[in-house]
Every structure is written in C-alpha cells, then in structure tokens.
Amino acid sequence: MSFARSLLLRLRRAREIYEGVYVAPYRSAIHREYLNQRDLFLLLAFTDLLGIPNPMAYYALELYPEVIDQFHEWHRRMGMPQAPEGGFRCC
C-alpha cells in the first residue's frame, strides 16, 4: 500500500469520526428546524386551508402544484393518516 493511499484512508476515517461526533447531533436538529420552517411557510401561504382568511389566497393558487406533496407529507408526519378536513383531501 502506497503511502499516499494509506494517508487517504486515514483521512477518510478521521472524517467519519468527526461527522459522527460533531455533525450527527446537529443533523437531526437541522432537519427538525427545516421541517418546522417548511410547515410554517405552508401555514402562512395557505391560512385559508385552516379557515383563517388569507389576503392572498388568490395569488397562492399558483403555488398549489408545488406544495401539494408537502401538504401530504405534513399530515402524515403529524400522525394523521388521512388529510384533515377543510384542506386538500390529498388522500
């Protein structure tokens, strides 16, 4: 095994340890924050789905195609196998 190759292997291992120790704990926190922000955006853009008057419901229409999947993912994650009443009945 050449010196360079062995060095590369050691570096890779070092990175895995570093990630395991430092990044992994943040990873779930970042993911949670990402999902929270995504839900918040969904709520703000489509308040009318929850019965809150939305001054730009009309303009939010053009965002529907992009966020329907996220709505579906949201209600699954919130422990609702079926979409809640009033919103998209996506399933």
Add this chain to the structure above:
Amino acid sequence: MNRLFEKEIVFFGGKGGVGKTTLAAAFALRGAERGERTLLVSTDPAHSTSDILETELGPEPRSVATDFWALELDPEQEATRYIDDVKQRIAVTTAPRMLEEVERQIDIVRISPGSQEAALFERFTRIIEGSAGHYRRIVFDTAPTGQTLRLLSLPELLNAWMSGLIGRRKKLNALSRMWRNVAGAAAGGRSTGSDPVLTALEERKERFHRARRILTDARKTAFAFVVVPERLPILETERAVGILARHRIPVGAIFVNRVLPRGVQSDFMRRRGVRESQYLENIERSLGTYPIYQVPLLDRDVVGVTALRRLTIAKVARVGDGEDRR
C-alpha cells in the same frame, strides 16, 4: 381639462350613481377627438358603458368612433380565466388521484372575497402594460368608491405580505441546503435547483411593484373623482381623496355633475339652488386644491356619442388661476 389630457392613464371614480360612466366616456371621447387614440375600460358588470355608447362591448377592445376604443370587463369572468389557467398547470404536475380534490379547493378560492378584485387588478395591469405605444391614453371607469380604493391599495398591501413570504421562503431554502450538506444520502437524491415557489413569489412581487409604480406616477397617471352637489357624495369623495393621498395616488380633477341650471323659475328649484350653492362652496373649500369642473343637469339622459360630445364640461374659474394648477 388640459392637465388631465396630459395623462396617459386616467381613473374615474366616485360614489355609485353620480355619473362616473358618463363622464369617463365623455372624457375619453374628447381625447379621441383631439386625435389621441384612446381606450375606455369599464368594469361595470351592468354594462352601462355599452348602453351609453350604444355599442355591444366585450372583454376585447372594440372601435366606437375614430380613435376611440372601448372594452368592458366582467370581474367574475376575469377570475374564472385566471383560475382555469392555474387548473391547467396543476393538471400537468399533480397526481391524477389528487386532481379532483385540488380543483375543488381552487373552486373555493374562486368565490372567496377578494378574488374578483385581484383578477380585475391583474387585468388592469396587463392592459396597461400590453397597450404601451398602442394607445395614447387609457381611461378606466371604475366601480364605486370603496371597491376602487381597495383595488388601488391592493398592490401596496399585498406587497408587504409577499415580501414576508419571500423572506420565509429564502430562509427555508437556506435550511434545506444546510440539511442537504449534513445529511448526504439521507436527504434523498433530489437536487436543489431553483425553487419554483420562490420564483413564482418573486415574479408576483415584481408585478405588484410595477403596478404600484404606474399608479403613483403623477406624470402619467391621475385619478378623477365625479361627485354631485349633494351632502353624501361630497363627504365620501373628501374621504376618498384623503385615502388616495395616503397611498400616494395622484388626484387630477374633480367633476361636479348635475349642477342645476341658473334662472329656473319655481320655488322648489330656487330652494334647491340655494342648497346647491352651499354644497358647491363646500366642494371648492375642501377639494379646491384640484381642478374642479362642472357639468350641468340636463333635461334628458346622455346616450350616444353625439350626446356625449354635446355635454358641457366647464372649469370652475378661480381668482388668480391659470389653467389647471397641480
């Protein structure tokens, strides 16, 4: 009306029944007869403009006289047009099993308050942007005061809302990138290209911005109020002028319609005339910073191009006044 003829976009507004449609048509016609290609746009679902011009108007411009074109918008039809467009785009991207539900949701928005106004406003901006260079002037005959004020203040209000959403969306995208960086394969293989939601929001914001720029450009745009010399229309107009000023939408003229003719010999008319001159003074006092024009009460309805042409629109002279201040 020289100052008003300098404008490219003139909105006519006022309380219901004061004669907005008649004066908008008369003003548009006078412009056309100066050889300036003019488009009159009405939003009245009752088709009053068609009735006045004795021409069947629709959503596309029709020629009424030389250099004089007119169209009539139906707010409901405009909303439907936009919503059908959204449905079409959704049909491409949505799983068929969801499509029916999504369309149901969209139909709810169609009838929700504000949709027709939004559709109308959208069409206004498209007419203005689409006819640049085509017409010398576009005259909008708007709905009664309250609705019109909401319509014109819409871009400002929605702009703030839209900015908020855009800020959120950017933050979300930054988080999404961060998540992808730390998650590697766990984030799923999807690449982060441009975000279609952010693009749509920013396009929409830009549209509002352009609309707002047009509305507040005092060199090109003016709002003309029509009022009759009676208490309630005067009060409403004073309030409306104040609201427009707050939104920095320039007011170009006040038209006082149905002013009683002088020298009518009857007690009733004389008493009415005394009351009226008080109201005319009120108008002069509260709205005198704008050019004021008077249009007489006639013994017949104003119907047809010839009658519109004959309508006298006289500027109220003031001491030390040149043509149209402000």
